[in-house]
Amino acid sequence: MAFDQLPADLIVHVAVQLCSGPGLTRMECTCGPWRAALRGPGREEMLWRLVTLQRFPRINGILKAKPTTKTWREIYRLQHCTVPHPKPKAEDFVLNFELKKGEQMLAEGAGQLVSPPVVQSESSEDAEDATDLTSAPLWEPEDAPKVLRDYWETEPSELSSLWNSEPTPKLSIWVTRDLRTAPLYVNVGCEDGLEGVAGFTLGKYEPRELLPEINPLGKLVRGWLLEALFEEANGSVILHMVSAEAGEHLEFEKAPGSSILEYLDALVPRAHS
Numbered sequence: 001m002a003f004d005q006l007p008a009d010l011i012v013h014v015a016v017q018l019c020s021g022p023g024l025t026r027m028e029c030t031c032g033p034w035r036a037a038l039r040g041p042g043r044e045e046m047l048w049r050l051v052t053l054q055r056f057p058r059i060n061g062i063l064k065a066k067p068t069t070k071t072w073r074e075i076y077r078l079q080h081c082t083v084p085h086p087k088p089k090a091e092d093f094v095l096n097f098e099l100k101k102g103e104q105m106l107a108e109g110a111g112q113l114v115s116p117p118v119v120q121s122e123s124s125e126d127a128e129d130a131t132d133l134t135s136a137p138l139w140e141p142e143d144a145p146k147v148l149r150d151y152w153e154t155e156p157s158e159l160s161s162l163w164n165s166e167p168t169p170k171l172s173i174w175v176t177r178d179l180r181t182a183p184l185y186v187n188v189g190c191e192d193g194l195e196g197v198a199g200f201t202l203g204k205y206e207p208r209e210l211l212p213e214i215n216p217l218g219k220l221v222r223g224w225l226l227e228a229l230f231e232e233a234n235g236s237v238i239l240h241m242v243s244a245e246a247g248e249h250l251e252f253e254k255a256p257g258s259s260i261l262e263y264l265d266a267l268v269p270r271a272h273s
Contacts, residue, residue: 008037012047021051021076048072055079088265090115090257094176095135095184095237099230102167107145109235110176111135131240131254133261138235148232171205171230173237175264178271184264185228205229207242210263224255226263 011034015024024047028035038047049072053060056079068075090113099106114136142149173185188205207225229238241255241263 005033008033008040011037012043015047016050019051019054021048021055024048024051045072048076052076052079086270088261088270090133090261092177092270093261093264093268095239096174096176096181097135097230097237098172099169100172101169104147106147106169107230107232107235109138111138111236130257133239133257135237137231141233144232144235152232171228173228175268177264177268180268180271182268184267185226188228211267224259226260 011027015027015038018024018027024038028038038044052072052075055076059075059079063075070078093113094110095113096110098108112135114134168189170187170189171185172183172187174181175184176182185205185208188208190205205228207227210224210226223244224241225244227240227242230236231238239260240257241260243253243255
């Protein structure tokens with residue numbers, strides 16, 4: 001008897017003994033009569049249920065908790081469909097910021113994050129992440145907001161009064177991805193002044209705790225703080241994560257920039273297409 005003339009019951013019996021998803025698929029592809037036998041009424045669901053539970057026994061309990069209308073063939077395929085979660089890129093995000101002194105707006109704008117340069121480790125051939133993430137510059141120094149340019153021309157002592165006198169300037173940052181926006185750094189006061197590209201900047205802002213309900217980084221979220229700098233000269237915002245406690249030499253360790261991206265990825269989930 002030719003193989004394509006075997007009784008349907010015998011073909012199904014062989015498939016049951018084989019009890020393999022790949023094997024069942026290959027049997028279906030052998031010829032038309034075999035495919036018709038394996039896909040006959042009641043047989044197809046029985047066979048794919050058998051191979052699914054053989055390969056993935058926990059599915060039975062899962063379906064009792066949450067039934068589905070999907071076929072057993074679909075259920076089997078879904079167990080193999082692992083959609084990789086793409087790593088977030090700096091360019092996925094836009095930072096929108098406002099710098100205000102009371103009701104006075106000192107500066108505002110929105111800039112896309114820029115991928116940080118890769119820093120080559122001196123002790124290893126492996127490259128390690130840069131620690132800062134920076135938004136794209138928004139202006140040249142001569143085009144900066146007038147209120148900032150005016151203060152650049154004052155004496156340093158007068159300049160500091162802008163930041164230290166009440167109400168002190170507050171920096172707010174929102175992060176956007178796929179047109180979805182979440183607050184990142186709201187009404188945070190200046191902690192220290194630094195020298196920037198074209199003179200004084202508003203400097204370092206008070207570190208803020210990461211949101212406890214967002215925990216993609218495990219211990220990093222519990223032991224690290226987010227800190228921002230605003231560069232007056234070009235309108236860019238710089239983000240970095242610092243350890244909550246200083247080390248032996250009173251220096252605060254910085255986390256890699258990729259950790260900030262993971263935090264932003266969890267803060268503003270990717271929109272489903």
